[in-house]
Amino acid sequence: MRIVKSRRIVLYIVLIAFAILMLLPLWSGIATAFKTSKEVILTTPITPPLHPTLTPLIESLDYIKKSLINSLVLVGSGVMVSCFFGSILAYVFSKRRFRGSITLFFLVVFCLYVPPQVQLIPLVRVTSRLGLHGNLGALVLLYMLFGTPMCTFIFKILYDEVPDSFIGAAKLDGAGTWTIYRQIILPLSVIPFIVAALLQVTIIWNDFIWGLILTSGEANLPVTVALANLKGSFVAKWNLQMAGALWVALPTLIIFIFLGKYVIRGYAGR
Amino acid sequence: MELNKNEKISVLLIVLPILAIIFFFFYYCAGWNFFISLTDWKGFIPTYNLVGFRNYSSLLHDSIFWTSLKNNLLLIVIFVPGVILIGLIFAILIDQRVKGEGIFRTIYLLPFALSFVVTATLWTWMYSPRVGTINVLLEKLRLSSLKSGWITEPNIVMYCIITALIWQFAGYSVIIFLGGIRSIPESHTEAAKVDGASSFTLYTRIIIPQLTGSFMTGFIIFMCFAIKAFDFIWVLNKGGPGYTSHILGIAMYKETFVLDKYAYGAVYSTIIFLLSIVIIIPLLYLIHRREKLK
Numbered sequence: 001m002r003i004v005k006s007r008r009i010v011l012y013i014v015l016i017a018f019a020i021l022m023l024l025p026l027w028s029g030i031a032t033a034f035k036t037s038k039e040v041i042l043t044t045p046i047t048p049p050l051h052p053t054l055t056p057l058i059e060s061l062d063y064i065k066k067s068l069i070n071s072l073v074l075v076g077s078g079v080m081v082s083c084f085f086g087s088i089l090a091y092v093f094s095k096r097r098f099r100g101s102i103t104l105f106f107l108v109v110f111c112l113y114v115p116p117q118v119q120l121i122p123l124v125r126v127t128s129r130l131g132l133h134g135n136l137g138a139l140v141l142l143y144m145l146f147g148t149p150m151c152t153f154i155f156k157i158l159y160d161e162v163p164d165s166f167i168g169a170a171k172l173d174g175a176g177t178w179t180i181y182r183q184i185i186l187p188l189s190v191i192p193f194i195v196a197a198l199l200q201v202t203i204i205w206n207d208f209i210w211g212l213i214l215t216s217g218e219a220n221l222p223v224t225v226a227l228a229n230l231k232g233s234f235v236a237k238w239n240l241q242m243a244g245a246l247w248v249a250l251p252t253l254i255i256f257i258f259l260g261k262y263v264i265r266g267y268a269g270r
Numbered sequence: 271m272e273l274n275k276n277e278k279i280s281v282l283l284i285v286l287p288i289l290a291i292i293f294f295f296f297y298y299c300a301g302w303n304f305f306i307s308l309t310d311w312k313g314f315i316p317t318y319n320l321v322g323f324r325n326y327s328s329l330l331h332d333s334i335f336w337t338s339l340k341n342n343l344l345l346i347v348i349f350v351p352g353v354i355l356i357g358l359i360f361a362i363l364i365d366q367r368v369k370g371e372g373i374f375r376t377i378y379l380l381p382f383a384l385s386f387v388v389t390a391t392l393w394t395w396m397y398s399p400r401v402g403t404i405n406v407l408l409e410k411l412r413l414s415s416l417k418s419g420w421i422t423e424p425n426i427v428m429y430c431i432i433t434a435l436i437w438q439f440a441g442y443s444v445i446i447f448l449g450g451i452r453s454i455p456e457s458h459t460e461a462a463k464v465d466g467a468s469s470f471t472l473y474t475r476i477i478i479p480q481l482t483g484s485f486m487t488g489f490i491i492f493m494c495f496a497i498k499a500f501d502f503i504w505v506l507n508k509g510g511p512g513y514t515s516h517i518l519g520i521a522m523y524k525e526t527f528v529l530d531k532y533a534y535g536a537v538y539s540t541i542i543f544l545l546s547i548v549i550i551i552p553l554l555y556l557i558h559r560r561e562k563l564k
Contacts, residue, residue: 011363011366011368012368014363015360015363015364015368015374018360018378019374019377019378021437022377022378022380022381022437022440022441023377023380024396024403025381025389025392025393025395025396025403025437026380026381026392028392028395028396028403029391029392029395032395040401041401044403044406044407044410045395045401045402045403045406045407046403046407085288088284088285088288089285089288089289092281092284092285096273096277096281097273098273098278098281098282102558102561102562104285104289105561106554106557106558106561107289107293107297108289108292109554109557110296110550110554111292111293111296113490113494113546113549113550113553114296114300114543114546115494115497115498115519115539115542115543115546116498116500117498117500117518117519117522117523117538117539117542117543118299118300118303118539118540118542118543119295119296119299119300119303120522120526120539121302121303121306121526121532121535121536121539122298122299122302122303122306123295123299124313126295126299142295145291145292145295146295148288148292149292149296176277176280177273177277177280177281178280178284202383205385206384206385206386206387206388207385208385208386208387208501208505209500209501209523213527224385224387224388225387227385227387227388227391228387228504228505231387231390231391231394231505238395238398238401241391241394241395242391242392242395244391245387245388245391245392248385248387248388249383249384249385249388252383252384252385253380253383253384255383256376256379256380256382256383257376257380260375260376260379264379264445267442267445267446
């Protein structure tokens with residue numbers, strides 16, 4: 001009995017030690033974000049701020065506030081379209097299969113794994129041809145389309161579990177393809193809509209490379225690019241850098257802490 | 271279920287336009303990128319000449335390319351197994367009917383919620399040689415001899431990066447393996463317990479062999495990341511000091527968008543694409559077979 005008990009204690013020590021290790025970079029960022037420049041030098045990076053100040057948070061917010069709004073626009077416009085496209089494609093691939101639909105599905109899944117570098121150079125040309133290069137419109141368009149393969153995949157997993165007999169019964173009643181979609185499939189899609197939407201929000205909010213290449217000028221940057229610029233412009237101002245990082249981290253941290261169980265379903269389903 | 275002709279038309283009318291536009295951006299652009307790699311296109315000048323594989327042969331004599339490739343291989347050889355191993359170990363530990371399982375899981379997953387730009391900012395602070403968290407902590411623990419320049423040292427910069435990336439992905443790996451362990455039918459483990467198997471043999475003989483799906487998922491996701499990585503290193507130190515932490519993604523960005531050698535950058539992208547195809551072929555094969563069975 002005693003061996004079992006001491007084993008449990010070791011188990012908890014290991015789990016807690018790992019948790020502390022995982023939180024250390026975050027904590028040292030949070031602690032530093034609330035310190036004055038003087039306190040940053042006088043205290044260790046993990047000491048809690050003795051005289052907490054909001055100045056770094058306010059100053060960094062001032063630097064990135066325009067881009068925070070840009071990122072909100074990107075998230076808002078990108079999520080709904082890719083979820084909707086994904087849901088339609090998944091419905092067809094799962095319940096309205098035709099000759100060649102497996103190959104098409106296959107090509108959609110393949111898109112999930114195509115590295116972004118492959119499209120960067122052509123995208124610069126495409127967006128400048130469309131007159132979108134440099135402004136937010138380029139990103140709005142791309143996030144809508146590039147989220148679709150992942151959404152298709154998430155919806156397909158769920159639709160595969162809906163018995164074919166459901167559809168067969170509706171068909172006997174004379175319902176057409178899109179009536180079945182509206183009346184049977186959509187009402188079953190609440191959870192995958194949440195899962196896919198949260199995943200898209202996280203991915204778009206955190207994305208960096210497209211914003212870096214396809215937008216220019218302070219007014220058009222997404223928030224990650226603005227943070228990278230802040231980091232580059234205030235090299236030794238650690239409290240300002242950490243405060244900026246905190247603003248960018250906040251939305252996705254909140255999603256993972258409070259809605260983590262949905263997000264996990266999206267990632268586990270891949 | 272077979273579709274009749276009318277149904278088929280109404281399905282194709284909706285699906286094909288969506289697919290066409292998506293495939294344009296993924297496949298047509300990939301082909302276009304390859305085409306650009308065969309030219310001498312400079313980006314800001316609209317005209318270009320076809321030069322065949324000349325860019326590819328100059329790549330072979332480019333030491334930056336070899337350094338980058340070596341660093342990508344380092345990610346594949348150390349980061350991928352490292353994050354898989356840590357995920358497996360902590361998934362098994364969490365599976366021991368731990369109190370507060372959800373709290374541990376959430377904490378482990380938190381770094382994965384963050385953008386690479388955020389984590390790179392946090393780790394610049396961790397690794398900062400003069401006032402950074404790691405060196406200050408080492409000093410407080412009277413381990414000053416272990417202090418180092420970290421990401422400013424060419425010999426260890428890649429290992430610093432790998433450590434930080436394992437930190438960021440560990441929780442995701444735990445989730446993948448925990449999901450795998452939980453989906454093993456209890457009857458399998460119960461039978462082994464009745465036979466008196468110790469918990470060590472239970473895991474090595476019964477549970478881990480049934481986790482091939484999780485290993486596969488983790489392997490593919492982390493491998494793909496190891497090949498296309500860019501954000502974290504770019505924000506952390508721009509691939510420095512010098513070229514020592516360049517990877518293919520960084521070299522591609524610099525050649526194309528810093529030096530304006532678009533055609534040469536497209537060669538890097540093509541290589542990144544080919545490497546990722548090699549990795550996802552087994553995955554696509556599995557999915558294809560599963561779909562055919564339905």
